[in-house]
Amino acid sequence: MKYSVIIPAAGQGKRMKAGKNKQFLKLQGEEIIVHTVRLFEKDPNCRRIVVVANAEEVALMRTMMDKSHFEKVTVTAGGEERQDSVRNGLQSLLEDGIILVHDGARPFVEQKVIDELVEQAGERGAAIAAVRVKDTIKRVEGDSVVETLKRDELWAVQTPQAFQAALLREAHAKAEQAGFTATDDASLIEWLGQTVVIVEGSYHNLKLTTPEDMTVAQLISEERERNR
Ligand code: CTP
Ligand code: MG
Secondary structure (H helix, E strand, O other): OOEEEEEEOOOOOHHHOOOOOHHHOEEOOEEHHHHHHHHHHOOOOEEEEEEEEOHHHHHHHHHHHHHOOOOOEEEEEOOOOHHHHHHHHHHOOOOOOEEEEOOOOOOOOOHHHHHHHHHHHHHHOEEEEEEEOOOOOEEEEOOEEEEEOOHHHOEEEEEEEEEEHHHHHHHHHHHHHHOOOOOOHHHHHHHOOOOOEEEEOOOOOOOOOOHHHHHHHHHHHHHHHHHO
């Protein structure tokens, strides 16, 4: 099944402490965002790629996409929060089939997970990649534990998240109207009262967030390079 993808890359990367947007840090000589976009450029089922860049970096991002000879990509400006960036991306996408949203900062997503997400979203409306949590998770207020959550019910949610286009558009429009904000797109669908299906993803699909993630990312990208 065909789909299009929105790639939010308009953040600041503050927790990475690199002095610039983490999207432009390099792995194997290429920017993280280039690695991420290439996964979709190469997937024959992917029709269009909308990369959302922050307003000051749109020109830089376009240059980078052209340099890599990506043919499916358009670049558009993002907003204050991730949710604003995705909504902007949606506006420049005509897709009426399946839309994926995938963080620019996750360069290691695997093709089989993408395939499964697209299929599940086609059947059920919304599907998200997630992995079982390995740590025990506790809820804390101040410096003391309030409760210990049941680990076997807990999943760490990633992107890609896949949606029927009409559902994603409705969720974003209604959330904007109501002033409801969330850190991922699936939360908006849940807020509408609609079902979101879990697709078991991979622990390799890291969101590169803090400096130590880059050490692991180097190892994963070297391993992938060797196995190519
Ligand atoms: N993002 C975006 N627009 C924003 C904020 C975030 O497009 N206004 C994107 C980021 O570029 C990233 C993804 O959403 O690809 C996930 O966000 P996160 O990992 O939090 O990245 P940053 O916001 O850049 O990092 P930080 O929170 O550490 O500043
Ligand atoms: Mg952020």
